[in-house]
Amino acid sequence: MSFKMYRLDFGWEIAVPEGWIMEKKEAGSCIFYPEDPEDETTIYASALHSEDHKLLTPERLMKSAFERSIPENSEELEIPTSLHCMAFTQRGSDGVYRIGAGFFTEGDLLSLNVYAKDREKANEAAAGFSRTKFARG
Secondary structure (H helix, E strand, O other), rough: OOOOEEOOOOHHEEEEEEOOOOOOOOOOOOEEEEEOOOOEEEEEEEEEEEEOOOOOOHHHHHHHHHHOOOOOOOEEEOOOOEEEEEEEEEEEEOOOOOEEEEEEOOOOEEEEEEEEHHHHHHHHHHHHHHEEEOOOO
């Protein structure tokens, strides 16, 4: 599968399957979905930048913010990346399969979530997560 790189707010860059459509939502967030209307797979990306009086929020607090969003009934997932990352998988009671990943550094957090009707579609959409990049400034 081939991927296209997208630049997001606050220095994040992510890989999304080629041929997907991007919709910018409020500051720091985007939704991506396939051109095929029959495929209901979605990637939701949300970038957060946090500082107080020009001091970046400590990385441990950015990590903690993501940890609090991980559902209790999820399984840990490894994503090969040089960035600090936590990831999980979950099948919701509605049958929707979710893969979530949080990439964090001092002052910045990127949350990526794939929602799909089956595990294979979710894994295909999330295959680009390991290509996530971050460049401050």
